[in-house]
Structures are given as structure tokens and as C-alpha cells.
Amino acid sequence: MNKLKIKIAIFTAAGLLLAGCGGEINKGKKSNGALSANVAEKVYIAPGEQDDYYAFLSGGYSGNLTVYGLPSGRMFKEIPVFSQFPTSGYGYSEETQPMLNTSFGFIPWDDLHHPDISQTKGELDGRWIFVNGNNTPRIARVSLSTFETEEIIEIPNSAGNHSSSFITENTEYVVAGTRFAVPVPQRDIPISDYKGNFKGALTFISVEPEHGHLDIKFQLIMPGFNYDLSRPGRNKSHGWFFFSTYNTEEANTLLEVNASQNDKDFIAAVNWKKIEEYVNNGGGEMVTASYAHNVYDESTHTATSTLKKEVLTVDPTMVPGAIYLLPTPKSPHGCDVDPSGQYIIGSGKLSADITVHSFDKMIAAIEAEKFAGEAYGIPILAFEDVMEGTVKSGGLGPLHTEFDNNGNAYTTFFISSEVVKWKLGTWEVVDRQPTFYSVGHLMIPGGNSRKPYGKYLVAMNKITKDRYLPTGPEMEHSAQIYDISGEKMELLYDFPTHGEPHYAAGCSADLLRDNSKKIYRLDANKHPYAVTNPADARVERDGNVVHIYMATIRSHFTPDNIEGVKVGDKVYFHVTNHEQDFDVPHGISMIGAQTSELLIMPGQTKSFLWEPKRVGVWPFYCTDFCSALHQEMQGYVRVSPASSDIELSWTVGGDLGE
Amino acid sequence: MKKASVLMIIGSLMVLSLFVFPMWNIMLGAPQYPEPLGINIYINGLQGQSEFDIQNIDGLNHYIGMKTLPKPEDMWEFTVFPIVALSMGLMGILVGILAFMDKLKPQWFLYWFVLMSILGVLGVYDFSQWLYDYGTDLDPNAIMKLQNPDGTPMKYNPPLFGHKKLLNFDAYSYPHIGGVLLWIGMMLTLASYFVGRQSCNYK
Incomplete structure (x- = not known):
């Protein structure tokens, strides 16, 4: 009798085990990430109810900015910024045509990349969102009470306005870095004369605190590297700005090979407070330039375009102690600063690992004057002196990192198509989840601030393939929402996005909801x-x-x-x-x-x-x-x-x- | 008697709250108006619950041929009612003060109350007449001419008190703070009569 009981118990246990395995296998096969009923509830916003977060996704080559709700993934609005928009008449109406004026004349389109919400003391304040036009370099300011574009300023001496439009932690500046090095000033020279003649302008645009009006304060004329992405210092590192670079080889052709030769490129650390002081004391050189400044006036409902004729440039060698180069492996793309402002994370996009620099170590090395060399007169710090840790990710092609409010970082891996969660300080990988497919950037609401809301993560994928019903060769990109409130990330939902989101900014719905205008008086x-x-x-x-x-x-x-x-x-x-x-x-x-x-x-x-x-x-x-x-x-x-x-x-x- | 006089003075002062708070409120909600439109009826004119509600109600009402909502100069009531309320309020206070000084008997509280009640009833009657006229005196060229099932023209007068369905709108009509305070004030003046009479009896 006893034996029988034991046998039954064993069979039952084995049965359970089998059922468990079967379940796991089916789950994996079915949907590459699993959607069970309770997951569905997490993204379900009942009719008439509202989302918890706003998400502003860049539209990439649509030239516009799209507004979504999280966790539902529902799109609320497309805000026209750099592209004509027949839906509202933006860029067509007599009032808004001047918004798209440039020094090249009227341009009906651009490639919108990186939204960043205004901040006060390092926290999102929900007044404006800034975005960059990549192709004909421009920065735009969008009101978060009307959700309309209010201002666009063209960036002279720049081309491929990519390491933009990120703001300092009190919205003192919105920063625009050039991706292409170009002759500064532009002139007719052989392309092969690149080295030494081509420059990379990093532009600091002041934001007038009351109305947000933009004005180029100065342009830092850096060596002719390609400036890829940037982030502000915050908390202790407030006053600094960090730019990732590639093509420090200064190649002008076949960059996919020639710009990938150096084992390390740089993250450029710029002490903008020092340069601000320098220009406030009369430093810098005013040079001839031509760039449009377009301002939309809410009371006249009309934009005006002014062509500006000069810009203040700063030669970095004239401000000693303001700029340092931090060697960072393998053409870093993302250059992300954690909420404490202590860690600067470089994602070498051709490597497997993520490099973490320490702000304290950087300052110590600078104070000890331990330099490993210089580039065009700019001191290079030793990699070992500034590097705090390496995340042995096991993935390939890290691109971009954001943070939650519990000391975790989340990095996208384009080549291995996944998001990897790791711990700040220990650099251990905690979790990894596949993305579908080939994720570019990710966004955690508030993730680029002192105070992230660590509830959802949005991965913006570059390749869609079979995620939705097919719509011919061309289809929208796909984003995915993960719940990151637990130890493990959980894939909740896919939603199609418009254009090509290169980045996004998100914030709590409460920050904007009540300020959203209902009518114009x-x-x-x-x-x-x-x-x-x-x-x-x-x-x-x-x-x-x-x-x-x-x-x-x-x-x-x-x-x-x-x-x-x-x-x-x-x-x-x-x-x-x-x-x-x-x-x-x-x-x-x-x-x-x-x-x-x-x-x-x-x-x-x-x-x-x-x-x-x-x-x-x-x-x-x-x-x-x-x-x-x-x-x-x-x-x-x-x-x-x-x-x-x-x-x-x-x-x-x-x-x-x- | 002092206590009664104080009640009388407080009650009369509350009548004057009509100059601060609306007497009555009518709210109009519909599926496409999740935030209902509303009219606050002050003693000297109408105001929207939100800034543009009057304009928006007029905009909707033009479809069914209703007149626009009256401006203060369009109705004599908005001139006369404030005079009556102010006079009655001041008179009540005066009666209270005189009674406090033992110059008047508590019967005066009752006289005041009865007069105020008569005026109040007349006011409400006038208000209901206006509501009826507003909801039934329609433009013969109205865009939408709707009929009841029995063939009579549809009436759009909001309810004097409570709820009424008006096409796609739910209308709710209730006293506002001013109206409530007026009511409480009048009850206090009535109470002051009984309190005053009691204290006189003791004497």
C-alpha cells in the first residue's frame, strides 16, 4: 500500500515536470517572447482610460515627432517639426512656411533624431521638448503645452547634426554636435585634404529660461572627428558634456573600413562652464556665417524667419583645461551618463563589451595631469586612468544605455538583437531579453535625467520583418515595451512606429496632462x-x-x-x-x-x-x-x-x- | 433677545452672499461633452461654469433655434433683483441691530421673513417663466425642428430643479452656494423669531 502511494507520487511529479517543460517549449516557439493573459492586462488601457506615460518618439526620416502613450503603445499625435505636414497645413500655410526656411532656402524635410525634454535641477520639467534635424543641421523647440513647434534654429559649420539635441540639467543649453567634419569655414578644397582642414563643430545653444528662445552662445571648433552622440553631466558632473566620437582616423572615404582601424576612439569631455566663462569674458572669435532662426509666435499664430550673419567660435586650445579626450574602444555610439552623474558609459558599437568611465577618476587624472598624449592640442587621458569597469555583456554591438531608479542600466545590442540589463558598480549582467529585431535605441521615461521612472522600457527596433501583417516591401518600424519593474525584464507588447525612431523621450502623464492647452483664446x-x-x-x-x-x-x-x-x-x-x-x-x-x-x-x-x-x-x-x-x-x-x-x-x- | 438678534443679523448677511456666489447652477452634459457645459446664475447675470460655456451653449442652441442666453442688460431682473436683495439684506441687518438694542420686537423678524419669502417665491416663479420661455420660444427657421411623438414641437426648457433629458444632453438644475446660503439665512431669520419670542416669554 505504501509502495503504491510512493509510485503514484513519483508519476505525478514526473507528469508535472513534463507538463512544465512542454509549456516552456510551446511558449518559446509561439511568440518569441510570450504574451499571456496577465501580460495583456499590463498594457491594456480600458476604453476611456488614459495612459500613465507620454512617449515622444522621433520620426527619423519622417522629419516629425510622434506622441504615444505608455503602456498602451497608442499613437496620439504626429507633431510636424522639420517636414511639411498637409494634415494641418504646417509648412504649407503662409504662417508656417518660414519655419522651414534655412540659409539654403525653403527645405520641406529633414531627418529628426533625438528628442530631449527640458529639465530643472536634472529632473524633467515638461516645458519643452527639443529635437534635431540631422540633414540640414537644425534644432527645434516644441512646446509641451500646445504640442506644436515653436522655434527652429539652423546650425552653421555643422553637417549631419547627430550628437544633438541634448540639454544640460537646467536647460541652460541645448547641445548640437556635428557628425560630419567639414571645412570650417566652408571652402573649395580637395576632399583628400580632410586631415587637419576639416573640423567638428560642437554648438552650445542657450535657452532663454522664460520663453525658451534659442540663441547660439558659442561653437567649439573641434578636431575633424565624427561626433556621434552626447549626454550632459548631471549632479556632480553638471557643467560637463560628453560626446562620443568615431573616425578619429579622419578618413574621408570608405569609412566602414577606414574609420574602424583605431582600437579606441574617444569620448570628448567638455567643461562647458569653463568655456561659457571664457566667452562671457570676451573670449572666442566672431566669424561670418549664415543661418536661419525661425520663431513661431503663438499670439500672431505666425512664424518669422531671420537670417543670422555671424557666430561666435571657440578654438579649444585657447581654453586650457576645458576639454579632454577619454579613449573608448571601438567607435563608440552611445555615450550615456547615469542618474548620479558618476558614470559615463561608452558603447563601442563594434565590440562585445561596454566601457564605463568614472567621472571622479577623470577629474583625478586631470588634476594629476596624467596625460597619455594629445590630439590637435587637446589632452588625451590614459584609458586605464579613467576606466572604472567593463561590462562583459556576452552580446554584440552595444549602442545605447538608459537607467532605472534602482541602480540598473539597460543597453541595446544591435547585432545580437537584445536588451541587456546590468548593475552599475558591479558591472554584472542581470538579465537579457531578445528584441525583434535589431534594436537601435531604447527609452526609459526620465532615463536621461537624475530621476528615471523605472517602470517601462521601450526598445526601438530597426527591422520589422514578420512582426505584423505584411504590407509589401516597405513597412513601419516596430517598437517593443518591456516591464522593467521586476528583476527580470518582461516583454509586454509590440507596436508599429512612424518613420524611423532614433530615440525617444518619455515622462509621467501627470507632468503634461494639465498644462495641455485646449483652445487658443x-x-x-x-x-x-x-x-x-x-x-x-x-x-x-x-x-x-x-x-x-x-x-x-x-x-x-x-x-x-x-x-x-x-x-x-x-x-x-x-x-x-x-x-x-x-x-x-x-x-x-x-x-x-x-x-x-x-x-x-x-x-x-x-x-x-x-x-x-x-x-x-x-x-x-x-x-x-x-x-x-x-x-x-x-x-x-x-x-x-x-x-x-x-x-x-x-x-x-x-x-x-x- | 440678544441671541435672536445676532441670528437675525447673520441670516440677513447671508442674503448678501448672493452678491458673491451664484444662486443657481444648470449643467449640460452629453457624450461629446465629458466635461459638461454649465451656467451659473448670479443675481446680476449669467456666467459660464468654464469661461466659454455661455458662448458654447449659445452655439449649440442655435441649431434648435433658441435665443442666445441673456446678457445683464437684456433682462430687467438682473437690475431689480440685486436692488431687492441688497435692500432686504440691509433691512434685515437694521432690524437685527434695532432688536439687539431692544428697539424692536421679534415679530419684526417674522415680518421680514414673510416679506422675503413672498419676494423669493415671486423670484422663483419669474425664473421658471423665463426658463419656459427660453426653451419654447424658438426661431421658426431653426435648423432642427424636432417634434414630440404626439406631433407637438419639442420644448427645451431646462428643469427648474433636478434632472431632465434634452436631446443628447442631460440637464441638471440645482441651487448653488448663493442659493443655499440664502435658504439657510432665511431659516436663521425664522429661527431668530422663535428664539426671540421664547426669550421675551421668559422675561
Whole structure:
């Protein structure tokens, strides 16, 4: 009897074991990461409920910034920054075309890379988010109350504005480093004269504390390396900025081989406070330059573009003690500073290991004047003197590291396609999870600040392949959310992203939710062509230029019948939305107008140009389903021959003037 | 009698709270208005619960042909009611002070209360008349002309008190702080009469 009992017990145990194994195997096979019911609950935001975090994902070659919620992965908005956006008329409307002006003229596109949220004392303050345009170097400031682009400044002497747009811990500066070294100033020389002639400009743009206005304070004209990414010092290292470099070989062709020869490149440590002091005392050289500064004014709803003519440059050798080079293995990409400001993490993208430098060791080496050499007059510190530890990751191709609030770091590995969690101080690997596929950057809300929110991690993958239903050769990239609140990371969810997110910034929903504007005040509208009272709606002619001062409110345009327009006229529609109710935009478009529609928020004025080419009666209509009578929201413009002498007139419902 | 007079003075002062707080509140919620629109009715005019609510309610009401909500100059009530309330409040205080100085008997508290009640009832009647007129005197060219199942034109007057469904809107009408304080104040003046009479009886 006893024996039987034991046998049953053994069989039962074996059965359990088998079941356990089977379960594990199936789980692995099925979904490469497993989604069980309780995981689904972690990302499920019930209808009508809201996410806990905002995530701002760069759009890469879309030129724009996208706003998502975490943990749901739902996209809320695409904020146009560097690219024309027909959805709202950004870059098409008369008011916003100047936003895309550059020293090269109007440029309808850029490659948006790295969002960074403004900070006070090293913590996210949610006033603005800064982003960089990589191709035609620019930095933009986006308001986090209107979620619209308010300012764009072009960066002269720069090309491939990649180690940007990261901010110092009180938003004193937004920093823009060049990826390409270029002749400074630009001139006609053989490309092979690269060495010594090409320079790498690191630009410090001051941020005016009240309105956030941008102004280039100085450009540090560094040796012609390629400056890849950067991070501010924080806490104890506040006042420093760290830039990763590659191509310290200064190759100008076939970089994939020629820029990969040096065993170590550098992380450049820049004491910007020292340089700030130097320029405040009259240091630096003002040189001729040409760059656009575009500012959008919320009260006039209009952008203006100013071409600036000079910039203050600083020769690094003129400020001794301000810049040091930290040897870092294998073309480092990410250059990340932990929340304490003590560790500077270099991710040598061609190596297996992650190199951790110590800020204290760096300062000690500088104070002891222990230099291993110099490059173009800039002291190089000895690797052994600054290196604090190496993470033997077991992965390949580390790119970028962020942090949680419990002393852990998380590094993406592009080549081995995984996120590796490791411990600061012990450099031990704690966990690793595969990504699908080939992760570039990752983001932990607040991960680039003193105070990360260590709840979720978003991995932004470069390759999508089979993660979603196929949509032909081209498909959106894919991001993945991991729960990082436990010892082990847990993959929760995949979601497609727009363009190519190169980085993201996230913050708690509470930081922004209540500051988000609902309407623009009509009584604060200072647009020169606004009509704040429908009775003032009118049409004016000045030669062959016709200005239509139009008002909209549910569900009509004032005026909606216009006569006296002629072929060859330039007709400007200036449309003011008189609604003062949340989420009641009106749109407008005119048949044959060679531009986008306008989407006009309550209290706002926008303008588009229509050049009528044919005689006839041509309709316009509201493009946004604004109300039950949206479909009735329409009007006509009568276009007469150029020789016609029909007077201008305008009416709505038979009223108004002529 | 001193205690009663103090009650009378406090009660009358509370009438004057009408100059600070709204008397009444009407809220209009609908699926697409998760934050309801609201009207606060002050003794001297209407104000939106949020800044642009009046404008937005007018904007919606134009579809069904309702008149725009009245500005202070559009209704005599917004001029007369403040005068009446101020006079009654001051008169009540005066009665209270005189009674405190033993110049008046507690019956005066009751006289004041009865007069105030009559005026109050008239005020509420007038208010309900306005609500009815506002909700039923519709533009014959209204965009949407809706009928009840029996074929009569639909009426949109908000409820005098409580809840009413108006098309896609749920309307809620309740006293606001000013109205509540007025009520409490009047109860205090009534109480002051009984308290005063009791203390007189003791004497």
C-alpha cells in the first residue's frame, strides 16, 4: 500500500515536470517572447482610460515627432517639426512656411533624431521638448503645452547634426554636435585634404529660461572627428558634456573600413562652464556665417524667419583645461551618463563589451595631469586612468544605455538583437531579453535625467520583418515595451512606429496632462489678418492680390459667397476659427488650390494662397467633420475673366457688405 | 433677545452672499461633452461654469433655434433683483441691530421673513417663466425642428430643479452656494423669531 502511494507520487511529479517543460517549449516557439493573459492586462488601457506615460518618439526620416502613450503603445499625435505636414497645413500655410526656411532656402524635410525634454535641477520639467534635424543641421523647440513647434534654429559649420539635441540639467543649453567634419569655414578644397582642414563643430545653444528662445552662445571648433552622440553631466558632473566620437582616423572615404582601424576612439569631455566663462569674458572669435532662426509666435499664430550673419567660435586650445579626450574602444555610439552623474558609459558599437568611465577618476587624472598624449592640442587621458569597469555583456554591438531608479542600466545590442540589463558598480549582467529585431535605441521615461521612472522600457527596433501583417516591401518600424519593474525584464507588447525612431523621450502623464492647452483664446489673437468679430469679415483687393478675411464657426463660413475675383489674382484666404470649445477645429480647402488644406484650431488664424486659373464658380468647404451640419459648411467664389469689371462683394445668408 | 438678534443679523448677511456666489447652477452634459457645459446664475447675470460655456451653449442652441442666453442688460431682473436683495439684506441687518438694542420686537423678524419669502417665491416663479420661455420660444427657421411623438414641437426648457433629458444632453438644475446660503439665512431669520419670542416669554 505504501509502495503504491510512493509510485503514484513519483508519476505525478514526473507528469508535472513534463507538463512544465512542454509549456516552456510551446511558449518559446509561439511568440518569441510570450504574451499571456496577465501580460495583456499590463498594457491594456480600458476604453476611456488614459495612459500613465507620454512617449515622444522621433520620426527619423519622417522629419516629425510622434506622441504615444505608455503602456498602451497608442499613437496620439504626429507633431510636424522639420517636414511639411498637409494634415494641418504646417509648412504649407503662409504662417508656417518660414519655419522651414534655412540659409539654403525653403527645405520641406529633414531627418529628426533625438528628442530631449527640458529639465530643472536634472529632473524633467515638461516645458519643452527639443529635437534635431540631422540633414540640414537644425534644432527645434516644441512646446509641451500646445504640442506644436515653436522655434527652429539652423546650425552653421555643422553637417549631419547627430550628437544633438541634448540639454544640460537646467536647460541652460541645448547641445548640437556635428557628425560630419567639414571645412570650417566652408571652402573649395580637395576632399583628400580632410586631415587637419576639416573640423567638428560642437554648438552650445542657450535657452532663454522664460520663453525658451534659442540663441547660439558659442561653437567649439573641434578636431575633424565624427561626433556621434552626447549626454550632459548631471549632479556632480553638471557643467560637463560628453560626446562620443568615431573616425578619429579622419578618413574621408570608405569609412566602414577606414574609420574602424583605431582600437579606441574617444569620448570628448567638455567643461562647458569653463568655456561659457571664457566667452562671457570676451573670449572666442566672431566669424561670418549664415543661418536661419525661425520663431513661431503663438499670439500672431505666425512664424518669422531671420537670417543670422555671424557666430561666435571657440578654438579649444585657447581654453586650457576645458576639454579632454577619454579613449573608448571601438567607435563608440552611445555615450550615456547615469542618474548620479558618476558614470559615463561608452558603447563601442563594434565590440562585445561596454566601457564605463568614472567621472571622479577623470577629474583625478586631470588634476594629476596624467596625460597619455594629445590630439590637435587637446589632452588625451590614459584609458586605464579613467576606466572604472567593463561590462562583459556576452552580446554584440552595444549602442545605447538608459537607467532605472534602482541602480540598473539597460543597453541595446544591435547585432545580437537584445536588451541587456546590468548593475552599475558591479558591472554584472542581470538579465537579457531578445528584441525583434535589431534594436537601435531604447527609452526609459526620465532615463536621461537624475530621476528615471523605472517602470517601462521601450526598445526601438530597426527591422520589422514578420512582426505584423505584411504590407509589401516597405513597412513601419516596430517598437517593443518591456516591464522593467521586476528583476527580470518582461516583454509586454509590440507596436508599429512612424518613420524611423532614433530615440525617444518619455515622462509621467501627470507632468503634461494639465498644462495641455485646449483652445487658443480668440481675444488674444494678434494675427494681422484675423477677424475676431464676424461683422469684420471682408474681402479687400490690392492690385491683383485679394485678401479674404474669413471667420468660421459651426457650421458656416463668413463670408461664403464671394464675387469679383478674377483669373490671375492671388487670393489669400485668412481663416479665423471663432470656436472657443475644446476639440472643435475647422478645416478649409479650395478646389484647385496648389497647397494643402488648413486645419485651424479654435481661436487660431491660418492662411493659404489660391491662384484661380479658370473662369467659373468654384467651391470651398470645411475639411474637418466639425458638427452635424459639417456637410453644409461650404461656399463659392465666382471667378471672372481678368478683364472683368465686376466689383468685389461678399455675403453670408444675404447679409454683409461689398 | 440678544441671541435672536445676532441670528437675525447673520441670516440677513447671508442674503448678501448672493452678491458673491451664484444662486443657481444648470449643467449640460452629453457624450461629446465629458466635461459638461454649465451656467451659473448670479443675481446680476449669467456666467459660464468654464469661461466659454455661455458662448458654447449659445452655439449649440442655435441649431434648435433658441435665443442666445441673456446678457445683464437684456433682462430687467438682473437690475431689480440685486436692488431687492441688497435692500432686504440691509433691512434685515437694521432690524437685527434695532432688536439687539431692544428697539424692536421679534415679530419684526417674522415680518421680514414673510416679506422675503413672498419676494423669493415671486423670484422663483419669474425664473421658471423665463426658463419656459427660453426653451419654447424658438426661431421658426431653426435648423432642427424636432417634434414630440404626439406631433407637438419639442420644448427645451431646462428643469427648474433636478434632472431632465434634452436631446443628447442631460440637464441638471440645482441651487448653488448663493442659493443655499440664502435658504439657510432665511431659516436663521425664522429661527431668530422663535428664539426671540421664547426669550421675551421668559422675561
